[in-house]
Amino acid sequence: MPAPSQSRENVIEVSQLSTHFGDHVVHSGITFEVRRGEIFALIGGSGSGKSTLLREMILLQRPNAGTLRVLGHDLGKLADAQALALRKRWGVMFQHGGLFESLTVLENVGLPLREHTGLGQRLIDDIAAWKLAMTGLAPEVHAQYPSQLSGGMMKRASLARALALDPELLFLDEPTAGLDPDSAAGVDALVRELRDLFGLTIVMITHDLDLLWQVADRVAVLADTKVQAVGSMSALAQMSQPAVKKFFAGPRARAAQEQSRQQERQSAAVPQGAEQIEVAS
Amino acid sequence: MKPPQVTPAAIAQPTPQSLTLSGCWNALGIGTLEQQLGSVRVTVKADAVADASQIEAFDTVGAWLLQKLLSRLRSDGSGVSLQGLRPEFAKLLAVVAQQLGSKDPNQNRAASADRGATMLVRLGQEASAALAQGAALLGFIGESTLALAGCVAHPARLRWRPILYNIRSAGFDALPIVGLLSFLLGVVVAYQGADQLRQYGANIFVADLVGLSMLREFAPLITAIIIAGRSGSAYAAQIGTMAVTEEIDAMRTLGIAPLELLVLPKIIALVIALPLLTVFADMLGVFGGMIMARTQLGVGFGEFLDRFVKAVSLTSYAVGLGKAPVFAAIIAVVGCFQGFRTHGGADSVGRQTTRSVVQSIFLVIVADALFSVAFSVLDL
Numbered sequence: 166m167p168a169p170s171q172s173r174e175n176v177i178e179v180s181q182l183s184t185h186f187g188d189h190v191v192h193s194g195i196t197f198e199v200r201r202g203e204i205f206a207l208i209g210g211s212g213s214g215k216s217t218l219l220r221e222m223i224l225l226q227r228p229n230a231g232t233l234r235v236l237g238h239d240l241g242k243l244a245d246a247q248a249l250a251l252r253k254r255w256g257v258m259f260q261h262g263g264l265f266e267s268l269t270v271l272e273n274v275g276l277p278l279r280e281h282t283g284l285g286q287r288l289i290d291d292i293a294a295w296k297l298a299m300t301g302l303a304p305e306v307h308a309q310y311p312s313q314l315s316g317g318m319m320k321r322a323s324l325a326r327a328l329a330l331d332p333e334l335l336f337l338d339e340p341t342a343g344l345d346p347d348s349a350a351g352v353d354a355l356v357r358e359l360r361d362l363f364g365l366t367i368v369m370i371t372h373d374l375d376l377l378w379q380v381a382d383r384v385a386v387l388a389d390t391k392v393q394a395v396g397s398m399s400a401l402a403q404m405s406q407p408a409v410k411k412f413f414a415g416p417r418a419r420a421a422q423e424q425s426r427q428q429e430r431q432s433a434a435v436p437q438g439a440e441q442i443e444v445a446s
Numbered sequence: 447m448k449p450p451q452v453t454p455a456a457i458a459q460p461t462p463q464s465l466t467l468s469g470c471w472n473a474l475g476i477g478t479l480e481q482q483l484g485s486v487r488v489t490v491k492a493d494a495v496a497d498a499s500q501i502e503a504f505d506t507v508g509a510w511l512l513q514k515l516l517s518r519l520r521s522d523g524s525g526v527s528l529q530g531l532r533p534e535f536a537k538l539l540a541v542v543a544q545q546l547g548s549k550d551p552n553q554n555r556a557a558s559a560d561r562g563a564t565m566l567v568r569l570g571q572e573a574s575a576a577l578a579q580g581a582a583l584l585g586f587i588g589e590s591t592l593a594l595a596g597c598v599a600h601p602a603r604l605r606w607r608p609i610l611y612n613i614r615s616a617g618f619d620a621l622p623i624v625g626l627l628s629f630l631l632g633v634v635v636a637y638q639g640a641d642q643l644r645q646y647g648a649n650i651f652v653a654d655l656v657g658l659s660m661l662r663e664f665a666p667l668i669t670a671i672i673i674a675g676r677s678g679s680a681y682a683a684q685i686g687t688m689a690v691t692e693e694i695d696a697m698r699t700l701g702i703a704p705l706e707l708l709v710l711p712k713i714i715a716l717v718i719a720l721p722l723l724t725v726f727a728d729m730l731g732v733f734g735g736m737i738m739a740r741t742q743l744g745v746g747f748g749e750f751l752d753r754f755v756k757a758v759s760l761t762s763y764a765v766g767l768g769k770a771p772v773f774a775a776i777i778a779v780v781g782c783f784q785g786f787r788t789h790g791g792a793d794s795v796g797r798q799t800t801r802s803v804v805q806s807i808f809l810v811i812v813a814d815a816l817f818s819v820a821f822s823v824l825d826l
Contacts (some may be wrong), residue, residue: 191663253474266791282473283478284507292510295545312790329471362541363505364534 175234176201176334176366177222182231183257184217189246191217192228193390194230204360204367205378208412209387215370216338218387221370223257223336253281255334256327260342262319266293270322271307277329297323297353301351317348328359335359337369353379374418378425386412398425449721453502455479457486465526468500471508480794483515487522494519499530509535509542517546579787586783590713593705608711609718616677616712617719621726623667623676628727631664632656632734649743653753656735661758661766661794665727667814670773673720674806677782681712682802685785686795704786713778720774721767728766769817773810780806 177199184191191214199205207215218373219400233240237250239289257263264273275293278284284292294307300321311319320340327335340356341349353376358363371377377384378398386393386401388408394401402413402422412418455469455476465486469475496516501508512528519526531539596603639655685708688694697704732754739745784802788794 266793276471278507282507283477284473288480288507288510292507295506295510295542298545310790310795331507362538 174201175199175366176236176278177205178232178234179218179222180232181226182218182233184214184221184226186230190390195231195390195392196388197385199366199368199383201366202360202364203358203382204369206377206384207368207370207380207387208372208377208384210411213387213389215387219338219368219370221335223255224252245288253277254332255332255336256330256332257336258320258323258327258338258340260338262311262323264319264322264326266311269308269310270302270314273311273322273372274325274329277326281330293325293329296328297322299328300325300355316343316347320344320352324355331363333364333366335365335367337367337371339370341371341373349373349375352376356380374412374421375424377412378421379428388399398422455501455508457482460487463494465494465496466500467498467512468502469495470503471501471512472503472505473507475503476507476511480511486515486519494524494526496526496528497530498528498535501531501535503533503534505540506538506542510540510546513539513542513546517543526662541717547798553781569721572699582787583780583783586786587779588737590705590709590779590782593703593710594713597706597710603706604714605707607712608707609715612712612715613719615680616673616716617723620673620676620719620723624672624723624727625730627672628660628665628668628731628732631668632660632731632736633738635659635664635731636735636738637742640738644743649739649745650749652735652739652743652745653750654757656732656739657754657758658762660731660735661728662762663766663814665731665765666724666769666773667810669720669727669770669779670810671724671807673716673723673774674777674781674810677716677807678777679799679803681778681781682785682788682799683795684708686788686798689786689788689793692792709778709782712782713775716774716778720777721770724767724770728763761826764819765821769814772813772817776809777806780809 173196179198180196182195183193195218207218209215217226221228221233221240224240225377226256227241236251236254238247243251264270265276266299268276271293274296275289278289280284282289284321297307298304302318302321302325306314306318306322314322320343322330324337324340327337337356341352344352356367356369356376358378360367369376369381371381381398383395383397384401386409393406393408394404396404401409404410413422452475453469455471456467457479458466460466516526516528528539533576570723636652636656639652643649643651643655685694689710694704697707735748736747739750740747781802784798784805788798
């Protein structure tokens with residue numbers, strides 16, 4: 166549900182956020198914002214606090230200082246009812262799926278609808294089945310339990326569950342980690358398609374260079390407890406800070422960059438889907 | 447900023463050939479509209495109009511319902527057309543229409559077919575699963591025996607550290623609970639017997655009652671049941687969790703036999719610990735009986751022990767103690783077996799743990815009954 170009048174409002178505003186576990190400082194004074202309709206990526210080395218930041222954004226953890234506004238609400242000052250309402254407006258896909266073992270895949274995806282709406286069982290099943298089809302899972306999988314799925318299928322099912330309530334904001338934690346290149350490319354396309362179709366704002370943590378080059382509109386680099394830089398991948402590629410440069414050195418990074426350039430040249434004439442939505446609204 | 451107001455989705459029919467749709471056609475706003483939509487009829491054959499300009503919010507659920515309504519009305523023969531839907535909503539509707547159009551109506555039904563399995567089918571499935579499990583248990587016992595035989599042939603392969611650790615955790619750490627419960631059991635047995643014995647003036651026979659029942663039956667049985675709940679479940683949960691986290695597979699690929707590292711030490715440790723615990727339970731149980739005998743029947747400790755030595759033969763003591771290693775083997779084997787049968791996730795660990803406790807208590811009592819039959823045939 167993109168609100169047409171405010172097409173460039175900030176969906177997430179992080180300001181002066183600090184987190185520490187005991188003596189160990191994770192974040193000190195992090196500030197950035199995520200705009201509506203964009204695909205925003207958080208990158209950084211292991212232990213740089215990406216996951217902690219994500220957990221703080223989805224109300225699983227509290228920062229020690231600073232403010233965090235998501236969809237216009239200050240997360241530090243939420244009443245329980247507001248928190249619940251907010252939770253229904255975003256979807257989260259966990260790194261390892263977070264699917265409930267005791268439910269089938271179809272029931273997992275239908276669970277948010279069953280919990281939060283008064284829809285009939287058949288309609289819920291139909292919609293859950295469609296969401297699963299949208300994420301590329303075959304109907305045979307629907308009756309299976311999460312333990313019977315491969316890692317890639319679990320991610321897809323988890324994504325389908327995150328999309329069950331048609332959220333405005335989608336958080337993806339390592340959407341392509343552990344996937345074969347073909348499935349990972351499928352996720353690239355899927356993320357873009359979802360944004361174009363629903364006007365979703367997507368925040369993701371990823372190490373996947375292809376995903377970053379192909380899909381992310383803007384990227385924030387976390388290192389040394391701070392945000393080192395925010396910008397598009399091509400802007401970041403020009404920067405000189407060592408923490409940022411790390412992501413653009415090495416053969417894998419260069420290959421991903423090169424591939425992205427080629428594709429840009431080929432599709433230079435085709436406008437971006439997101440812009441289309443904005444023009445239309 | 448206030449949370450966005452959710453206006454419930456609504457449908458109205460101001461004239462027979464027009465429909466007005468309004469409100470939030472999304473998962474949270476749709477409410478009970480689903481049932482209402484089933485009764486919407488457009489009587490006029492052609493040129494009906496559905497005005498969607500007042501729809502404020504639209505998501506998959508709304509699009510799904512709207513598309514179903516439209517296709518139903520169209521298949522009824524009315525040429526209904528949709529007007530005024532916002533362009534971004536129309537895009538979603540088009541995607542849903544494409545999906546609904548391509549959907550094979552039998553697709554979902556096939557998946558749910560096996561849910562409606564009849565009682566008889568389910569009975570058959572359960573029975574064959576139980577049989578398969580019995581066969582698997584037999585196989586597991588065989589494998590464990592082979593592993594044990596291998597260790598006996600090469601004693602250097604026996605792992606003493608885990609054996610000693612298991613003796614401590616399953617044996618020594620269980621002393622307080624085993625002691626307390628068997629003491630209470632002795633108290634109860636003596637108390638229940640006291641009334642009857644007093645009527646016949648046979649107070650001194652309380653030593654026979656407590657001695658024989660505790661030593662032959664109650665002490666081994668209560669100890670085995672406590673240990674099944676305490677250690678059997680721990681074995682199943684530990685091995686089950688290791689199976690879920692692929693630790694067992696890792697062990698196999700590293701050339702370490704899980705049976706030797708995980709199962710044998712537990713079986714050996716419990717076979718050593720359970721008889722020792724049973725002796726402890728014997729002592730505390732008889733002590734509980736002695737206290738009741740003195741307070742309720744006036745039988746002093748000295749008298750009690752005098753009679754006890756005469757009443758309880760060494761055979762009775764050995765019969766009770768001899769059962770303990772068998773119970774120990776049952777508990778350890780069933781606990782480990784159920785642990786290894788864990789597959790899938792956390793859910794399965796819980797299920798297998800429960801199963802290990804239920805089955806080992808069941809088998810312990812069955813074995814006890816078989817012992818009773820055997821001893822009465824042998825006249826022990």
